[in-house]
Amino acid sequence: MTYPTETSDHFGGIEWQTITTADDLADWHCAWGTNDNCGGIFLSALLAEENIHIIAARRDDCIVAGAIANFAADVVGLSNVFVPENEGLIFRRGCVAATSRHFPGVPIVGYEHGHDLTEMLEIGFEEIGPLTVLLRDA
Numbered sequence: 001m002t003y004p005t006e007t008s009d010h011f012g013g014i015e016w017q018t019i020t021t022a023d024d025l026a027d028w029h030c031a032w033g034t035n036d037n038c039g040g041i042f043l044s045a046l047l048a049e050e051n052i053h054i055i056a057a058r059r060d061d062c063i064v065a066g067a068i069a070n071f072a073a074d075v076v077g078l079s080n081v082f083v084p085e086n087e088g089l090i091f092r093r094g095c096v097a098a099t100s101r102h103f104p105g106v107p108i109v110g111y112e113h114g115h116d117l118t119e120m121l122e123i124g125f126e127e128i129g130p131l132t133v134l135l136r137d138a
């Protein structure tokens with residue numbers, strides 16, 4: 001399957017787009033977090049980074065799903081994935097398709113666990129090992 005190269009696609013009433021403005025990033029933050037978390041974590045300077053794409057799915061002009069795709073070390077990390085609770089599989093597939101459109105042929109990796117991992121496995125990902133997070137006291 002191939003995907004157009006423009007910044008927006010329509011699939012089944014869902015518009016997939018790359019966030020390109022500070023206002024859209026603020027909307028993405030609100031959809032990703034809670035009403036108490038409507039901004040400030042991801043700064044609009046990220047929008048200018050060519051190796052980072054903040055992806056959103058809109059339905060009826062509201063962001064209902066999204067992710068951040070970050071190209072580094074010859075892979076694309078797919079993180080901060082959020083999807084509607086009862087439609088996870090279709091929206092995860094959409095996130096992966098949008099990521100593949102931006103970074104064709106590049107392997108995609110993720111950092112999921114629990115139910116999110118189960119759904120990623122269902123759409124064709126494979127578990128390759130645990131993630132280790134290191135912390136150094138300052």
